[in-house]
């Protein structure tokens with residue numbers, strides 16, 4: 001890796017940071033498909049396995065293509081280091097397994113990604129880790145939820161799908177006062193718009209599946225943190241639990257990072273225009289998008305996200321009751337012709353989903369109501385199609401009601 005890495009601007013880091021090229025001088029980063037590595041000597045092998053010498057040993061522990069992805073992501077986040085995983089959820093599992101033990105307590109936002117709430121609220125409870133879920137934007141509620149055994153505060157900003165924003169600097173300070181770590185899921189904003197570590201976060205969680213890949217091709221995940229946290233807490237879990245990122249997937253996401261910044265700006269510009277247009281449509285009750293002045297934390301979002309709202313918005317349809325809400329949301333989704341009905345986000349194609357029956361379908365109705373995920377809510381991940389085509393599609397779908 002070039003020692004210019006830290007002087008480069010983010011745009012340059014996004015296309016240049018990687019492990020050094022091989023003797024063949026390939027300009028595009030190589031894809032190393034190998035599960036084992038030939039060791040120079042038995043002594044070296046022993047030193048490498050003991051962690052006393054650098055060098056690759058076995059595919060579960062590391063791979064040069066994976067290392068390039070980690071170095072590039074860490075550079076973009078302004079983080080000392082990164083460690084990658086097979087998916088975003090396995091990154092969260094790695095974080096929890098690395099930092100927590102029975103008797104520990106987690107405070108997390110109640111508006112987090114559905115599987116995150118399930119993992120922390122239910123799956124970890126089986127192993128004696130307790131949790132409290134609090135309203136995302138209410139700093140006092142976070143403070144009140146902290147217990148003597150609280151080890152981790154975990155937020156996602158903006159959240160999926162309601163785009164609620166939290167004050168990263170304020171929650172970092174709270175966590176550190178309590179002697180806890182503060183982790184931020186930066187999936188929605190990405191380092192192109194928001195760098196949580198500069199605001200005090202200890203750990204950044206990523207689903208590489210979303211905007212980092214950016215073209216809806218592979219699953220990936222990562223944690224960014226200090227070298228110490230990675231070496232002492234996370235790498236040992238990777239080695240024993242094996243949630244390793246496949247080299248091919250790492251290569252795809254590595255190349256995705258090269259266009260991250262321009263994609264985020266273009267897609268966010270379309271999302272803002274679509275959000276403003278949706279606010280004026282008769283069947284729409286409410287639009288959730290950080291770039292709108294009507295967003296309750298618009299000012300904080302703009303300050304934290306480099307003045308850009310991101311590429312995901314949600315809107316709620318007017319309705320008579322819960323049943324009517326679901327019927328109307330399904331009708332709009334079924335009428336869309338250009339946008340895909342697809343429970344993913346961060347693609348170059350515009351994707352729409354019904355969170356209450358998909359990403360948040362495993363939550364209880366009470367958990368869903370707590371998180372504000374109503375049956376009339378539709379999430380839109382805005383892609384790179386022309387704004388005119390996207391808007392025309394929503395126009396005809398809303399007209400079908």
Ligand SMILES: *Cc1c(COP(=O)(O)O)cnc(C)c1O
Nearest residue numbers: 087088089113160187207209220
């Ligand atoms: C998708 C998503 C995840 C989980 O990532 P996977 O790669 O699907 O495992 C975590 N957090 C957020 C905010 C997400 O949108």
